[in-house]
Every structure is written in C-alpha cells, then in structure tokens.
Amino acid sequence: xxxxxxxxxxxxxxxxxxxxxxxxxxxxxxxxxxxxxxxxxxxxxxxxxxxxxxxxxxxxxxxxxxxxxxxxxxxxxxxxxxxxxxxxxxxxxxxxxxxxxxxxxxxxxxxxxxxxxxxxxxxxxxxxxxxxxxxxxxxxxxxxxxxxxxxxxxxxxxxxxxxxxxxxxxxxxxxxxxxxxxxxxxxxxxxxxxxxxxxxxxxxxxxxxxxxxxxxxxxxx
Numbered sequence: 001x002x003x004x005x006x007x008x009x010x011x012x013x014x015x016x017x018x019x020x021x022x023x024x025x026x027x028x029x030x031x032x033x034x035x036x037x038x039x040x041x042x043x044x045x046x047x048x049x050x051x052x053x054x055x056x057x058x059x060x061x062x063x064x065x066x067x068x069x070x071x072x073x074x075x076x077x078x079x080x081x082x083x084x085x086x087x088x089x090x091x092x093x094x095x096x097x098x099x100x101x102x103x104x105x106x107x108x109x110x111x112x113x114x115x116x117x118x119x120x121x122x123x124x125x126x127x128x129x130x131x132x133x134x135x136x137x138x139x140x141x142x143x144x145x146x147x148x149x150x151x152x153x154x155x156x157x158x159x160x161x162x163x164x165x166x167x168x169x170x171x172x173x174x175x176x177x178x179x180x181x182x183x184x185x186x187x188x189x190x191x192x193x194x195x196x197x198x199x200x201x202x203x204x205x206x207x208x209x210x211x212x213x214x215x216x217x218x219x220x221x
Contacts, residue, residue: 019046137159169193
C-alpha cells in the first residue's frame with residue numbers, strides 16, 4: 001500500500017505465476033503492481049488486482065508482457081469528450097506531475113521504451129487499458145480490454161502494430177494521437193457506447209494503415 005509491489009531493475013528477469021495486489025496510490029510516483037526498468041523482462045501469467053497501474057514499463061527495451069489478468073481499482077471518474085474538448089497532453093500523462101490521488105492508473109503503461117511484445121492479456125476497469133508515451137516499435141496482439149477510458153492509447157509513439165485485439169464497452173476502443181507509422185489489423189471494436197463514445201479515434205496521426213478490422217455497435221464508429 002506504499003509503493004510498487006514488485007520492482008524489476010535488473011535485466012533478463014522473468015516474473016510468472018503470482019497474484020500481485022495492493023500497490024501504493026500515488027500517480028506522481030508511478031506506483032504499480034509491477035514496475036519495470038530492467039531490459040528484456042518477461043512478466044507473464046500473473047493476476048494483478050487493487051493496484052494503481054497494473055504494469056508500468058519505464059525506459060526498458062525488449063520487455064514482454066504475456067497472459068496477465070489485470071483488474072483496476074473499482075472507482076468511477078468523469079471522462080471528457082476528446083473531440084469536443086480537444087486532445088492534448090494533460091498533466092497526469094507526465095511522469096512527475098502532481099495530480100489527484102484518487103484517480104485510477106492504467107492497466108499497462110509504457111514510457112520511453114522500445115520493442116515490447118504485449119500479448120494475450122485481459123484488462124478491465126483501469127483508466128486506459130494499454131497506454132504508450134514515446135514508445136516505439138511495439139507489438140500488441142490478442143488482448144481483451146473492456147470498461148476503460150481508451151482501450152489502447154498511443155501518444156507520440158511511432159512504428160507500432162496492434163492486431164487481433166478485442167475492445168468492448170470503453171469510451172474509445174483505441175485512441176491514436178500524435179503518432180506515425182501505426183498499423184492496426186483484424187481488431188474488433190465492439191459496443192463502445194456512452195453519450196459520446198468511439199470505436200476508433202485518430203487525432204494527428206500520419207502514415208497509418210487500417211485493415212480488416214470490425215467496428216460494430218459503437219456510438220460513433
């Protein structure tokens with residue numbers, strides 16, 4: 001309840017098969033169930049509950065996050081409409097800003113890291129499902145994400161691929177912002193419904209390839 005539950009600083013560490021719970025609640029200190037700064041870590045087959053961020057990867061390349069179940073803290077928050085209200089980097093998206101302590105963190109949060117593989121995770125009830133900030137050349141495959149703000153959220157992150165993921169019951173299935181070279185294939189964006197909800201939201205993105213996705217039953221496709 002005071003800081004990270006598990007912190008991986010050394011390279012080439014594997015963490016598998018644990019129930020991980022009750023991290024600290026300070027977003028300014030990036031508290032997480034699993035906090036990774038070591039390169040080439042593998043975090044797989046864990047259940048992460050009652051944590052601010054589920055898994056936070058900071059400045060670590062080559063990390064693999066596989067088959068984890070992540071459940072956010074049961075807590076409501078008001079989400080503004082990203083189109084009407086504008087899209088910009090808010091204070092809580094910066095790694096060291098002071099913000100309200102009662103907000104949820106992200107299921108998986110990646111900052112300034114490259115060449116990650118994020119596959120077969122089940123994420124529900126966090127702020128964003130998977131959030132990338134300055135993260136490049138990642139692969140995101142076969143994840144199931146629901147009841148979050150943005151299922152997948154790219155900010156200033158280039159040359160990324162996501163395919164075969166399921167996004168349901170979110171404010172936006174995926175939000176691609178200020179990024180280039182993103183490819184999205186064979187994803188399903190289903191029933192992302194509220195007063196203003198989107199299956200897929202793209203804002204200031206270049207060289208984006210969108211192929212063979214299903215966008216169905218959303219307030220706005």
